[in-house]
Amino acid sequence: MTRLTLALALALALPCAAQAQTTADAAKADGKAFGRDIGAAAQSAATTQPSADRVPGFNGTPSQSGYFDDPKSMERAAASQVSSNTGYQTMRDSMDRRARFDKVDLDATIARSKTISQDPLSYTSGMGVSGTQGRCVPLPPTSGTAARYKATCNTGYTVESGTQSCAVTLQASVTTVTDYLYYCSRLDPDCTAFQLPTCRRTGSHPGKCLQGVDTPGGFKCFEPGDPVDEYTCSAPVAGETPIRVSTRQSVSTAKDESQCANLAADSNCTNPVETCTDSDPTTRIIDGVAVTQPCWAWRRDYQCNRFSPAQDCDTLASTPGCTLEQEYCITDEVPCRTFERVYDCPVPDQPQDPNQFICDGDVYCIDGSCETIQRQANDEFKDAVVALNAMDQARREFDPDSLTLFKGTRESCSSKVFGILNCCKGKGFPLIPGIQLLVALGCSREEMLLHQKDVQGLCAYVGTYCSSSFLGVCLTKRKVYCCFESKLSRILQEQGRLQLNKPWGKPKTEQCLGFTIDEFSRLDLSKMDFSEVYAEFTDAARLPDELQAATQIQQKIEDYYANARN
Known part of the structure; x- marks a missing residue:
């Protein structure tokens, strides 16, 4: 032992000896005081006549004395109180609620440790006693993450809105019509004969004058006859003689909508809008008759919606580990046109942390005495x-x-x-x-x-x-x-x-x-x-960072003793 070490040991030992002596004296004094108090209590108890009344809780023959003759009854009595005893139930509930884990979960948790234990030298070899840091070996990779997530996709239909058009033309025709003119006094009950679909009332005029006089200014009627209604019929009326029979040219027009029939019947096509596409000239000769119309042809535009099947679930369906959990309609309409599929998928493995190592430099030595961290x-x-x-x-x-x-x-x-x-x-x-x-x-x-x-x-x-x-x-x-x-x-x-x-x-x-x-x-x-x-x-x-902290602590210790030698 060097002189410096011996001096340090003596310097440390003297204060400790003085402190130990002071503590022993104090303990001895406390012991004497405690003995005096106990001795007085013992002397009082020895000189006092014993009495059952002085025993706390004693009331003659206690009920527990029966256990002396039948010790087994104590066990039976305890068993009968198990279901109602609060302390026992608390302990039992705690044991029942204690977390339990399957063997596969425990194995997955300690998988890395097992890998190291199979070949420990590959992770700890090279350790020396020189105090140097040594080498670091990366730990084996973990078993991956257990996290999962809910992924969704959709199936159903998409709707495409667009304009679809068709053509409407005006068809005009000229026919020769024969008109039969009849007169009938308004008060004549036989006028009901002209109440036919082929007849129409086209006018009226006064009846024949019953009384009148010629004047320089002309004939003046004092008593006109009953008014006469004029009926024009397209066909002869049975039993009646027409006043006049004449012919005329009749023009009829009608829109030809045959090209728009399919769009008009489609419930997905609505709000038709017509635009004139042929209005020049407005007057045209049809079978030798001049016919005037503001427009002769139109383009009819419908707003149509078309449903197309669609889905975006192929990626999830082909992803390993993803399983279909459910499919449900996300709209309130019937029939449903949009469904959502929910898949349960594993989160892709994350890259391993490259900074996980086990290192063999946890040894430091001072004056030939080596310690392992x-x-x-x-x-x-x-x-x-x-x-x-x-x-x-x-x-x-x-x-x-x-x-x-x-x-x-x-x-x-x-x-x-x-x-x-x-x-x-x-x-x-x-x-x-x-x-x-x-x-x-x-x-x-x-x-x-x-x-x-x-x-x-x-x-x-x-x-x-x-x-x-x-x-x-x-x-x-x-x-x-x-x-x-x-x-x-x-x-x-x-x-x-x-x-x-x-x-x-x-x-x-x-x-x-x-x-x-x-x-x-x-x-x-x-x-x-x-x-x-x-x-x-x-x-x-x-x-x-832990390794660095340990190295710094070791260096501080070495520096301390190095300074102490000096």
């Missing part, structure tokens, strides 16, 4: 960590006003059905770079934040509803999510609702309410799958 991995059991985090999360998310736990926030995003721009890609899809561009194209900032939350595993997919439609075809849909403070809260909500048979409400009305205290007490956490969060609680790798 003990490195222990995070060996907390995943069930304990999940339980502790669940308790902490419940404490932080408890709402004293509504007495509920794990309340979420309703958030939604919109996208065009079968459209290119989709603001609702969500977890499993990379966010298109350039938030400003997406906002300019129609996505809101809230939708971008929702995407980021969903990528972090904070949001549960509730469902989709149609926000705008045309002729039963959904044009724009809104996807609704419930977002929570943590991934653990989201998992508790998703799987807890399955246990409670409490599904999400309709997407239009779901408000993401939390669990009541009674509902939360009925949840069995041991039956829930927390594999998605295990990786966050079981990080066994030592990162380079």
